[in-house]
Amino acid sequence: MSNMNIDRRSFLKLTALGLLALAAKPALDLISKPSAARALNGPASDGRLVMAVNLNACKSADGCADCIAACHRVHNVPDIGNRKEDIKWLWDVSYDQAFPDQEDSLVAEPLQDRRVLVLCNHCDNPPCVKVCPTQATWKRDDGIVMMDYHRCIGCRYCMAACPYGSRSFNWRDPRPYIKTIENSYPTRTKGVVEKCNFCEERLAEGLQPACVEACSSGALTFGYLKPGTEVYKLISSQFNLRRKDGLGTRPQVYYLL
């Protein structure tokens, strides 16, 4: 067939062009943004959200754990019962443990017996977000470091990266260890990492975080860090510490002393 004479070079050129043409649409689909869902109540970006913990007002040293109980109840945080598999979003530690870089200093007497509430700091420069290989954790515009339990593969890289030990892993199925399941919020399943989420689901309904609402001593204040808000007034007027702020994570939980 004399008109079938095509040399190898031309054949390869045509094949390459053909493949390129076939790949055009999928490539375009990949780089084009999906049509934005009609954003009716996405998170308002009114600045960034912070928490202020007043160590002088907090009564955790006297045994009060209202905030912890509220948080863990509302979010179905299980009570596994052993330290090894502990899951905690909010808990209290000693002053030395919360601020280990102040180790060995002569701590002012009122603070020596204080228990300090610790939680995820929702850092402005979060190392956990940087290291997540699936973007199962990311930082929202309003500052909250979010978790997507559907995407998490349980590699625990974020747990290694967190300088505050804020993250817990589900070493087993948590459901048998939840006393009463709160139906309005999902539980998690084995194999994913979880942490405090600044009650983003309550914020979406205009409520305060569960811990802030539960605190009867007024030790917890939450809100946008911008002039005029109560939390801004507190932080800008009182001496405050942030945990390990020399590491460059820019944590957003401020401890008022």
Place this chain on the structure above:
Amino acid sequence: MIENILKGGKKYWLLISGLLLFMAAGLAAYLQQWDIGLAVTGLSRDISWGLYIANFTFFVGVAASAVMLVIPYYLHNTKEFRRILILGEFMAVAACLVAITFILVDLGQPARVFNIILYPSPGSIIFWDVVVLTVYLLLNIVMGWVALDAEYKEVAPPAWLKPLAIVSIVWAISIHTVTAFIYAGLAARLFWLTALLAPRFLASAFASGPALLILLALAMKKWGGFDPGNQALDSVAKIVAYAIIVTVFFLILEVFTVFYSQAPEAMAHFQYLLFGLDNHYNLVPWTWASILLACTAIVMLVIPSSRKNHGTLALACAAVFIAIWIDKGLGLVIPGFIPSPLGEISEYTPTLIEILITMGVWAMGGLVLTLLFKVVLGVRQGKQ
């Protein structure tokens, strides 16, 4: 070529059966872990990485070590490495598979592992590690198989093999550097936050990998009738010697920095490792055993007569391999978490299930290695 894996004597099939047995035990243990979750391991909220990730780190190093043979042969035309090179490349393949499998068994939701590919995260070092390890695995499979095939057909290997080998040299360095970056970029863990981590990884890889290779070559000589050549063995042994000296030197550098500066948070991890901390001593005997083995091996490898004697060479290489497994595996991952970010100290002991799974993965690597080496033997014996 591949039909050689089906032809073997009694010892061969005994080895295969033994490896399959360990793999079966590992699988049974893994099914427990799949069912219940990682609670069956000794891992905890404070020490969230353990035996699996320790082994992953170590075997990435062993995989990278093939470069120590590729460089002399392809870049400097050191002909004496010709016969041993294929063993290095196939050992890299087995080690790569072992490393990747250790990551998979460590995941909490392994069925979702493809999320790493579906949602690429260039900011995450684990993403890059997956990329470089996969490419390296393919590189070594291609390089090894094509070279062996050419040898089988008694023709020169294709010309594109050499540029591919050059790429694999750079790539081998990159896989272990990226693995070091997983640890070295974390400001949270002062035990790992050092620029020296990548050089430490590379030095210990270039000691442990070739040490294993020497042991495998000696085993092939004894049981497979394969002679790598005394020149080649001695050259590789010298590489191991230099590398283990550098490894120990780097450790001394770390110890100095931490203990001279007395910076408490960095020092605490080394204190735990070397002397114990607050009545917790789990790793102390392992650490000193590792140091002792490494120093003994240095002496044995530096003295020419003991290096050239295959009996003492084998002992020295086994000592190097074990010493570095302890140092880079247990001695790297676990002290990173002790003390915890809140200064708390808990300890980690792997459970039986964890150990069975680990041995199962080792056995899988051993099986891949055995099958590949059997093909090499079959091809080579056909020539002799």
Place this chain on the structure above:
Amino acid sequence: MYDKGKIIGGLAIFLCLASFPVWYMAASGKADYRPDPVLPASENRCVESAQYMREYHMQLVQQWRDQSVRQGNSLYISSDNRTFDINLTGTCLKCHPSKADFCDRCHNYTGTAPNCWDCHNVPPVNAPLQGTQ
């Protein structure tokens, strides 16, 4: 053909065994079975049409997941302009409260086991009202 008898005999036995599911279902009458999920008494239209939901509810649920969790937008506007709160337990289970009587009917028949409910709560269904309660 050598061993003609054995070969044809063996083939026949194999074909019988391989086609066992087909002729057994036909003979036992089970092939007529259709899953019968219990439909809600009150609502007569789901978020989208029943046909659409039958075919695409899994894709819809994944779209909901990404929209509400990752984009923070928890309102869904259906194709006929009704607004729904994106909430498996709160929206879907409001009309289909009994997983066993609805979801499982088809899922068991097709042999699928979606793991949504490992995390998303299925509140226990109240016992039906009896008498004057």
